[in-house]
Amino acid sequence: MIVMNVLNCFLFFLMLIGCNGVHGINQSASEDNVRKKPTVMLFGSNGAVGSNVLSALLKETISETSVESFWNEIILVGRRFPFPSPSAEESKLIKTISMTSLQDIDQNEDELSSIQDTTVDACIIALGVGSPQDMTLPYWQSVEIDMIGSITRLCVQKGAKYISQLSSVDAEESPVPITKKELEKYNTPLGWIRMLMLYFRMKGLSEKAVIENASKSNVHVSIMQPSQIVTETTRYEWFDYILFKLLPVIDPLMPRYWHSVHVRLLGMAFAKDAANTMRGDITKGKNGRKTFNDFVQLSGEDFKAIQSDLDGTKWEL
């Protein structure tokens, strides 16, 4: 078991290298009868996970028999966006808000003026530092804790009733805060070893920044804790190639919560969890934390339907 744990942790860390208009409703006529469609705000849509969350959000419809979008509006906030030229369908739903920086976003009224009067119902935070081993500890903390905390405060200000966050399996549940001394000591790029030693603590602190800043208001917080994320495009080709071949062999030997997660499955789970919560159908999960089994429960059927279109190994679910 120990050997497997070590092996899995090793693979997990290696994996980090590679990761990184309403129509049909007459609003004025029956405002009270027709439930207002919710608005969702997504952070990190340009990343591997975020872009898959976005495609899944775009596909969510109000019912199985309808093609009408579940969402009134999908607001993307960030510095870069996945769609250089959105399709007509997409531009009807998507609004992009381009920011020079996401730091202290809850105080940046100027760049957010276009959503000044918009109520946001759900918020999805699919952000994080892509290669923390190349960063200093102060920078890593400024993103994972300060920025994510400030995004949470913005979501609460905008009226969000639901916030979900991309975290990691095994994030510490009672992490010790980063000390001033550590910040001074690790003010050069961390490198792999130090990054690995701090990783689960940092992710735990990042979760805490969301949970604490959302705690004063009545917000449902979902924390997604994937293990290895399997992406479609491979940045480090030979390495990912071998890893993605190994995972189907290793996965069945692991506890389910360590099962690798295809990025499309994770994107669907995020979108389903947000939509389900808006419908009042809250998926449990331990302390609001969701792992592989929950992802499968949330999006298993939809994922099975597209699984055969994916390259490479088929994932047993």
Ligand SMILES: *[C@@H]1O[C@H](CO)[C@@H](O)[C@H](O)[C@H]1NC(C)=O
């Ligand atoms: C929609 O509401 C307007 C009143 O604001 C009414 O004139 C119109 O007939 C309604 N359309 C439908 C399809 O109910």
Ligand SMILES: *[C@@H]1O[C@H](CO)[C@@H](O)[C@H](O)[C@H]1NC(C)=O
């Ligand atoms: C809120 O987020 C900030 C980071 O932006 C963090 O330092 C703080 O501990 C969080 N919690 C509370 C209760 O403010």
